[in-house]
Amino acid sequence: MNQTQREISNAFWKLLEEKPYRRITVRDIVERCHLNRNTFYYHFQDIPALAEFSVKAWVDQALQKNWEAEAPAGAVIHMAREASRRRNALMHIYRFSRREDFIRYLYEISLYVVRSYAEYAPQKKLCPEDSNDFEKISQCILAGVALDWLDTGGGYDLAEFFLKIGVYFSVLSKFNGWKDAE
16 A cells, blocks of 8 residues: 555545545545545545455554464454444444445455465464365354444444354364264
């Protein structure tokens, strides 16, 4: 990300804290960062392209701060804290985006988070079949919990909830398979 893209993205995040996504205009953004419209359009096709770029850059930054985590839970907890910090902005994107597009992108970004962590994490590598299963399960958990959190207006501590999920999975992993429970 270059300096101009960073300035435009930062202005966008600040505006999202103040007003709904659909009420943000290119004019608002360029006035906030003292640029002209042509500069905006040189870097971004439109506001949805800026939104996608900004969310991905935010996720990248949050993940880079936490690569040293020894388990996926550490990275997820950090992401949850970052999401809580940007709660108002994320709520504005969620409430004023087309739902189908938002959910599709939420699943894409969830998979991106999982794959990014798996690529750089200092954990053991999984065999391809287990890796695919791990990716799908993790993607569904991340996207599902994020969607629930947004549906409730960010009404609970997201990081605490992910910590509980980690505890529950830890307990489940101690079982010797589901057949023993039958």
